[in-house]
Amino acid sequence: xxxxxxxxALVMTIITYHYVNSQNVQKKPEFYNWFDNQxxxxxxxxxxxxxxxxxxxxxxxxxxxxxxxxxxxxxxxYDGQFYDKVPLKYDLDADELLFNVGYNYPYPTLILFKSKTxxxxxGGSEFIQINNTVGEAQMTGFYELLMESRSIxxxxxxxxxxxxxxxxxxxxxxxxxxxSYFIKYEGxxxxxxxxxxxxxxxxxxxxxxxxxxxxxxxxxxxxxxxTSFFSKLADTFNTKKEGEQL
Numbered sequence: 001x002x003x004x005x006x007x008x009a010l011v012m013t014i015i016t017y018h019y020v021n022s023q024n025v026q027k028k029p030e031f032y033n034w035f036d037n038q039x040x041x042x043x044x045x046x047x048x049x050x051x052x053x054x055x056x057x058x059x060x061x062x063x064x065x066x067x068x069x070x071x072x073x074x075x076x077x078y079d080g081q082f083y084d085k086v087p088l089k090y091d092l093d094a095d096e097l098l099f100n101v102g103y104n105y106p107y108p109t110l111i112l113f114k115s116k117t118x119x120x121x122x123g124g125s126e127f128i129q130i131n132n133t134v135g136e137a138q139m140t141g142f143y144e145l146l147m148e149s150r151s152i153x154x155x156x157x158x159x160x161x162x163x164x165x166x167x168x169x170x171x172x173x174x175x176x177x178x179x180s181y182f183i184k185y186e187g188x189x190x191x192x193x194x195x196x197x198x199x200x201x202x203x204x205x206x207x208x209x210x211x212x213x214x215x216x217x218x219x220x221x222x223x224x225x226x227t228s229f230f231s232k233l234a235d236t237f238n239t240k241k242e243g244e245q246l
Contacts, residue, residue, distance in 0.1 A: 045079040046086070049110035052098055056162065062174040064160050066090035067123040071100040074122035078112060088122050092160040093175060095141040114141070130155070130189075137182055137189040146181075147227045149234035153184040154226060181226055192226070198233075208236065 056064065063069040071087040076097070087100035097117055099110045119128045126145045132138060139157070147154035160175035181192045183201075190201055195213045199206050212232060218225040 045081060045116075046076070046083050046099065046112075047101070047110075048079070048116070049099060049112045051107040052096075052109040052111045056093070056173040057171070058174065059170070059172045060174065062176065064091055064093040064162070064173075064175040066092055066125075066158055071098075072123050074120055076112075076120040077118040078120075079116040080118075088120065090120075090122055090127070090142070090158075092158050093162055095159075097142070117142075128155075132189055135188050137191045139182060139189055143182070146223060147231055147234075149231065151185065151237040152230050152234040154230045155182045155184065156180075156223065156226075157182065179222070181222075183230065202233075205233070205236070208233070 058064070058069075061069075066089075069089075071089050073085055074088040075082065075084045076086055076088065089098040089100070090096075091098060096114070097112045097120060099112050101108055101110055114129065117129055119126065120142075121127070127142045128145055129141065130139045130143050132140070141157070143155040143157055145153070146156050157180045159178045159180070161178040163174045163176065165172050165174055183190050183192055185201065190197065192198060195209060198209050198213070202209065212229060214225075217228075
């Protein structure tokens with residue numbers, strides 16, 4: 001009986017430690033990998049979602065998922081806790097994050113609850129959940145974090161548009177990217193699609209924006225273009241603030 005009590009006390013201590021330190025999880029993911037191996041991920045709050053049913057048949061690489069139609073190894077902050085090395089897929093059509101439970105369970109794929117998903121990492125990209133219903137740009141769902149400075153945060157909404165195709169007697173679907181970009185500046189969100197959008201936010205920076213906005217670079221790689229542009233623009237604000245402090 002004493003040994004059972006000792007084991008129970010040890011487990012409760014580990015669970016408490018796991019919960020209390022959830023805010024610092026990304027600093028020591030190896031601890032959480034060890035913890036999840038001891039109690040099994042499927043006995044944690046991560047094993048909590050809805051059954052996923054595929055509604056759209058695809059026959060080529062124009063699928064609806066972020067980067068790959070296969071599950072990729074990622075990490076996630078879910079229900080206040082961090083989980084590393086998790087098999088995930090991001091459905092861009094429905095804006096849902098899928099978790100590969102495995103075929104030993106009644107539902108091999110779960111849709112994770114969006115309300116419980118604070119952030120996740122997948123395919124080398126970081127995503128955060130935003131629920132902004134006020135101001136100029138009303139944004140809900142998952143957004144990719146492209147750049148973050150003291151003054152400007154650049155976000156990307158990854159999305160895919162659905163097209164129905166018919167080939168003989170076969171009905172299938174194709175999905176094409178339809179992304180959009182946003183910034184957060186002084187607590188407000190703004191959708192960015194053109195040079196005029198930027199000038200509208202910073203009319204006093206019009207000369208600088210006209211000089212550094214290069215549409216040709218945007219056509220080559222839009223992510224790199226916006227990241228580079230806003231990083232340099234943010235530097236002008238940081239330089240000004242540093243000069244004012246002096």
